Amino acid sequence: MKELVLFLAKSLVENPDEVMVTETEGPEAIILELNVAQDDMGKIIGKQGRIAKAIRSVVKAATEKGGKPVFVEIQ
Numbered sequence: 001m002k003e004l005v006l007f008l009a010k011s012l013v014e015n016p017d018e019v020m021v022t023e024t025e026g027p028e029a030i031i032l033e034l035n036v037a038q039d040d041m042g043k044i045i046g047k048q049g050r051i052a053k054a055i056r057s058v059v060k061a062a063t064e065k066g067g068k069p070v071f072v073e074i075q
Contacts, residue, residue: 001070004062005032008055013040030070032059044074
């Protein structure tokens with residue numbers, strides 16, 4: 001899942017070298033923290049959060065059925 005978010009984010013930003021995804025696995029969920037350059041923050045969030053919602057939707061669709069839920073946080 002981490003690789004999927006990394007690929008999506010690098011495809012959208014101007015500075016793909018500064019994209020980092022940190023995965024934290026808890027007892028009930030997996031949290032993916034997406035960090036990008038300050039200049040690219042608007043491109044990841046999009047107008048009214050549409051791109052951020054789309055990234056979260058793709059990750060939700062790609063999670064295993066019956067597995068731990070995966071949440072994407074943009075830092």
